[in-house]
Amino acid sequence: DIVMTQSPLTLPVTPGEPASISCRSSQSLMHSSGYNFLDWYLQKPGQSPQLLIYLGSTRASGVPDRFSGSGSDTNFTLKISRVEAEDVGVYYCMQALQTALTFGGGTRVEIK
Amino acid sequence: QEQLVESGGGLVKPGGSLRLSCAASGFNLRDHYMAWIRQAPGRGLECISYISGTGNTIHYSDSVKGRFTISRDTATNSLFLHMKSLRVEDTAIFYCARDWAGISHAFDIWGQGTVVTVSS
Numbered sequence: 001d002i003v004m005t006q007s008p009l010t011l012p013v014t015p016g017e018p019a020s021i022s023c024r025s026s027q028s029l030m031h032s033s034g035y036n037f038l039d040w041y042l043q044k045p046g047q048s049p050q051l052l053i054y055l056g057s058t059r060a061s062g063v064p065d066r067f068s069g070s071g072s073d074t075n076f077t078l079k080i081s082r083v084e085a086e087d088v089g090v091y092y093c094m095q096a097l098q099t100a101l102t103f104g105g106g107t108r109v110e111i112k
Numbered sequence: 113q114e115q116l117v118e119s120g121g122g123l124v125k126p127g128g129s130l131r132l133s134c135a136a137s138g139f140n141l142r143d144h145y146m147a148w149i150r151q152a153p154g155r156g157l158e159c160i161s162y163i164s165g166t167g168n169t170i171h172y173s174d175s176v177k178g179r180f181t182i183s184r185d186t187a188t189n190s191l192f193l194h195m196k197s198l199r200v201e202d203t204a205i206f207y208c209a210r211d212w213a214g215i216s217h218a219f220d221i222w223g224q225g226t227v228v229t230v231s232s
Contacts, residue, residue, distance in 0.1 A: 031215075031216070033215055035215070035216065037216040037217075039216075039217075039218045039219075041157075041219075043157075048207055048222040048223065048224055048225055049149075049157065049207070049219075049222055050222065051212075051218055051219055051220045054212065054214070054216065054218035054220075055214075055215075055216060055218075060218070060220060061220070092156065092157055094157075094159075094217075096216040096217035096218060097216075099171050100159075100171070100173060100174075101147075101159040101162075101217055102159070103156055103157040103158070103159070104156070105156050106156045106157075
């Protein structure tokens with residue numbers, strides 16, 4: 001199975017400031033289509049996860065444009081341009097290339 | 113409105129069985145892959161099974177293979193997870209999730225989850 005590693009484990013953020021989360025995969029997630037098969041999800045406290053980004057950099061419907069995904073092959077980044085209080089929660093990356101879909105361990109974003 | 117509602121969770125003894133249900137509304141299961149994703153207490157997410165819109169493609173994680181069975185009823189637009197030989201480590205919130213119907217997997221709609229507790 002592809003192993004997904006996220007960092008940091010916890011990210012204290014200041015509202016209005018940018019934030020960045022890293023996700024690395026044990027194998028390249030580049031598909032023959034030219035897309036990276038990498039998703040980002042946010043699980044807000046007490047809620048189900050929600051899709052933020054798919055195909056490495058495409059924002060899901062209704063996701064604010066302060067969220068952006070970048071990277072390729074084995075190194076990916078989720079950036080929040082200006083953090084808002086409602087962005088707190090645990091962020092997960094997930095590889096969608098192999099049949100056995102696997103998630104990273106999560107990064108908890110909290111307000112300083 | 114597109115929605116998923118899970119049910120069927122509860123307390124079960126080790127070695128026992130349980131059937132989870134997921135009622136879909138606002139879209140047709142036949143148009144999407146569907147998955148069961150679980151989250152053990154205080155832990156991350158694990159995709160344990162998914163089924164294609166046609167029902168011809170099914171995948172299980174190694175952790176549940178041979179013990180869990182995914183199925184669906186297109187007449188009622190419902191997804192199921194039959195679980196047997198349950199273990200303490202199967203204790204988790206079980207989410208039903210819809211795949212976005214694109215070239216990859218991306219779960220764009222999630223249910224609220226149903227809690228399964230395996231304990232003697």
